[in-house]
Amino acid sequence: MTRSNDVLLVHGGTPLEGEINVRGAKNLVPKAMVAALLGSAPSRLRNVPDIRDVRVVRGLLQLHGVTVRPGDESGELVMDPTHVESANVADIDAHAGSSRIPILFCGPLLHRLGHAFIPGLGGCDIGGRPIDFHFDVLRQFGATIEKRADGQYLEAPHRLRGTKIRLPYPSVGSTEQVLLTAVLAEGVTELSNAAVEPEIEDLICVLQKMGAIISMDTDRTIRITGVDKLGGYNHRALPDRLEAASWASAALATEGSVYVRGARQREMMTFLNTFRKVGGAFDIGDEGIRFWHPGGKLNAIALETDVHPGFQTDWQQPLVVALTQASGLSIVHETVYESRLGFTSALNQMGAHIQLYRECLGGSACRFGQRNFLHSAVVSGPTRLQGSDLVIPDLRGGFSYLIAALAAQGTSRVHGIDLINRGYENFMHKLVELGAKVELPNGGEAI
Ligand SMILES: CC(=O)N[C@H]1[C@@H](OP(=O)(O)OP(=O)(O)OC[C@H]2O[C@@H](n3ccc(=O)[nH]c3=O)[C@H](O)[C@@H]2O)O[C@H](CO)[C@@H](O)[C@@H]1O
Numbered sequence: 001m002t003r004s005n006d007v008l009l010v011h012g013g014t015p016l017e018g019e020i021n022v023r024g025a026k027n028l029v030p031k032a033m034v035a036a037l038l039g040s041a042p043s044r045l046r047n048v049p050d051i052r053d054v055r056v057v058r059g060l061l062q063l064h065g066v067t068v069r070p071g072d073e074s075g076e077l078v079m080d081p082t083h084v085e086s087a088n089v090a091d092i093d094a095h096a097g098s099s100r101i102p103i104l105f106c107g108p109l110l111h112r113l114g115h116a117f118i119p120g121l122g123g124c125d126i127g128g129r130p131i132d133f134h135f136d137v138l139r140q141f142g143a144t145i146e147k148r149a150d151g152q153y154l155e156a157p158h159r160l161r162g163t164k165i166r167l168p169y170p171s172v173g174s175t176e177q178v179l180l181t182a183v184l185a186e187g188v189t190e191l192s193n194a195a196v197e198p199e200i201e202d203l204i205c206v207l208q209k210m211g212a213i214i215s216m217d218t219d220r221t222i223r224i225t226g227v228d229k230l231g232g233y234n235h236r237a238l239p240d241r242l243e244a245a246s247w248a249s250a251a252l253a254t255e256g257s258v259y260v261r262g263a264r265q266r267e268m269m270t271f272l273n274t275f276r277k278v279g280g281a282f283d284i285g286d287e288g289i290r291f292w293h294p295g296g297k298l299n300a301i302a303l304e305t306d307v308h309p310g311f312q313t314d315w316q317q318p319l320v321v322a323l324t325q326a327s328g329l330s331i332v333h334e335t336v337y338e339s340r341l342g343f344t345s346a347l348n349q350m351g352a353h354i355q356l357y358r359e360c361l362g363g364s365a366c367r368f369g370q371r372n373f374l375h376s377a378v379v380s381g382p383t384r385l386q387g388s389d390l391v392i393p394d395l396r397g398g399f400s401y402l403i404a405a406l407a408a409q410g411t412s413r414v415h416g417i418d419l420i421n422r423g424y425e426n427f428m429h430k431l432v433e434l435g436a437k438v439e440l441p442n443g444g445e446a447i
């Protein structure tokens, strides 16, 4: 059941037009905040968005004795980890909420306190999302892990030791786990098959500013030489390329034009190539990127999600909505999460034609082929979308439903919009700025 102020009425059929601003990346900022725990002096993080994942981590840091206060400029946080202390397990559990970030507290807390507690994790329900790689690497560093009913209890009776690790898959979170643990471990850590997403590079920049010694090779190998002590950092978070791409897809699907201030070419090259193949237009400036529908038909494409530098999985769901407006058959092969296409059934209810398959369609065979996961889609377009009652299933799926509702004829009731606040700062305000006709039932307050 959703609360009444958790429902948005969307009157579709109006192109999104105008300018919005994106701030620091959801997939970097909370991790840079965790990194502050490793320092012996305060850290300053700038360009911090007001999203739920940031609030969760702020609360968890405070529970562990870190003082967190706003800095002088808007979007600046100052974190002082001088007096890190153990937190009450029940408080951690109550506070961890819907985020996946608590798992990254392991290394820093083991270094600072010799023990850590990790509650059940949140995050999007788009696959099983196991954390076996995280625990395997922590054991390799010398930690012990005990699973109890309320969560995982970790201990490091001695200083953690650098080690040689090969990840079975270039997992973003596990790579960050290694980085945040290895920087203060004794000796050298060599990580192969690492994830190299731009947010990971930015986390490495943060750690280097703190005094860490980290090198990245071109073959997914990262080497970390442990140091005895780290200081604070002063860092401006890289912009959110995932949010930027969501607004780009919204501009395309609604036949509009959106200037995304803060969007950067460097982290979005793969998205930009795909956007152009579909028929979208963009203009890259020094301060941001304008995305628009240039008129005429959109093109069907074959799309495969992958780890960086491939097509980011978090770009997939919003772009699929635009593909429902392309002429012909598009193929989408989701290779990062086994269950990230379920959101398409609601698009079909709105009039889209999307068929899901268990086989690896298009490109290459992936981990999910022959394993009963509906992880490929054929999108047949263009189809006229009609307003509908929609229940948001996950973060990007939720934004995709907003796009579909904006592109549709008639009115949609979108339930569960609060979930979008986990990763999109001020999205209601931005929609209104872009001319979207949206309202909360009974004239309620935006949440
Ligand atoms: C907060 C954050 O940054 N979230 C991002 C992060 O999620 P997250 O770090 O959770 O994603 P991972 O890269 O770790 O997961 C990728 C794949 O590896 C598998 N896996 C992962 C860990 C593990 O211990 N065992 C295992 O099997 C997962 O089930 C998934 O199939 O990277 C994803 C991939 O770019 C993005 O979609 C998420 O937005």
Ligand SMILES: C=C(OP(=O)(O)O)C(=O)O
Binding pocket: 026, 099, 100, 122, 123, 124, 126, 314, 395, 396, 423
């Ligand atoms: C899957 C996502 O995030 P998380 O890992 O936080 O669930 C996402 O941002 O699309």
